[in-house]
Amino acid sequence: xxxxxxxxxxxxxxxxxxxxxxxxxxxxxxxxxxxxxxxxxxxxxxxxxxxxxxxxxxxxxxxxxxxxxxxxxxxxxxxxxxxxx
Amino acid sequence: xxxxxxxxxxxxxxxxxxxxxxxxxxxxxxxxxxxxxxxxxxxxxxxxxxxxxxxxxxxxxxxxxxxxxxxxxxxxxxxxxxxxxxxxxxxxxxxxxxxxxxxxxxxxxxxxxxxxxxxxxxxxxxxxxxxxxxxxxxxxxxxxxxxxxxxxxxxxxxxxxxxxxxxxxxxxx
Numbered sequence: 739x740x741x742x743x744x745x746x747x748x749x750x751x752x753x754x755x756x757x758x759x760x761x762x763x764x765x766x767x768x769x770x771x772x773x774x775x776x777x778x779x780x781x782x783x784x785x786x787x788x789x790x791x792x793x794x795x796x797x798x799x800x801x802x803x804x805x806x807x808x809x810x811x812x813x814x815x816x817x818x819x820x821x822x823x
Numbered sequence: 824x825x826x827x828x829x830x831x832x833x834x835x836x837x838x839x840x841x842x843x844x845x846x847x848x849x850x851x852x853x854x855x856x857x858x859x860x861x862x863x864x865x866x867x868x869x870x871x872x873x874x875x876x877x878x879x880x881x882x883x884x885x886x887x888x889x890x891x892x893x894x895x896x897x898x899x900x901x902x903x904x905x906x907x908x909x910x911x912x913x914x915x916x917x918x919x920x921x922x923x924x925x926x927x928x929x930x931x932x933x934x935x936x937x938x939x940x941x942x943x944x945x946x947x948x949x950x951x952x953x954x955x956x957x958x959x960x961x962x963x964x965x966x967x968x969x970x971x972x973x974x975x976x977x978x979x980x981x982x983x984x985x986x987x988x989x990x991x992x993x994x995x996x
Contacts, residue, residue, distance in 0.1 A: 747895055747967035775949045792981075798945060799900035801963070815897060815965075819981030822894070822966025823863050823935050823957060 739810050741808040746817035752786055769795045792819050831922030832905050836928040839938055844922050852920040853943040859949040860940035861957055865892045867932040869970055870979055890971050893928045897965035908959040916948040955992055961985040
């Protein structure tokens with residue numbers, strides 16, 4: 739399954755990506771599974787998703803929880819809690 | 824809805840002129856008896872919870888002074904989130920019109936960041952809807968602020984009180 743992942747604000751600076759296209763292995767079908775898969779990339783990624791700071795997720799512009807499922811072509815975004823206004 | 828441009832929602836880098844925006848709202852909703860507005864501004868000091876970071880630990884010496892705010896957002900999702908908030912407000916109060924403008928990019932100290940102006944027949948709807956829209960914007964719209972000062976910069980942390988403010992509206996239903 740192919741998805742686009744976007745990163746914003748502090749998270750973008752930490753991972754040094756603003757966006758990427760990834761081809762997910764079978765079994766990576768939810769936000770929590772995606773976080774776990776990305777954590778395998780190394781220490782920076784592991785620390786990002788270890789729960790020590792809040793990371794929100796959106797799929798196709800809708801805020802979702804960790805059990806939300808991914809579909810082919812989805813746009814996934816990871817970002818910190820918002821601070822506008 | 825009295826007029827095609829009674830509902831105006833915009834994300835922009837450019838400054839806005841409050842008087843012009845309020846006049847436009849008034850003209851678009853001639854039956855309105857009340858217009859309420861909120862203006863969010865860039866402070867000239869670092870936010871208090873972060874004052875010990877970024878070398879800003881002593882406001883008395885001016886070290887706490889803030890030069891600018893950088894505001895990032897998620898194009899596409901931001902507009903959808905703001906529209907969804909406006910629709911919730913319109914479903915809850917008899918609003919005649921709305922102007923909701925949020926700026927992005929680098930904003931200097933004391934610059935306006937956000938304008939929410941609501942128009943209604945009577946004041947209560949305009950007051951409450953204006954507060955509701957700001958409370959929801961604070962927790963649901965994907966904007967992120969970075970404070971920039973003479974000795975560094977840092978991302979503003981989300982505040983638990985913002986989430987509480989939003990929850991109060993759910994309990995009030």
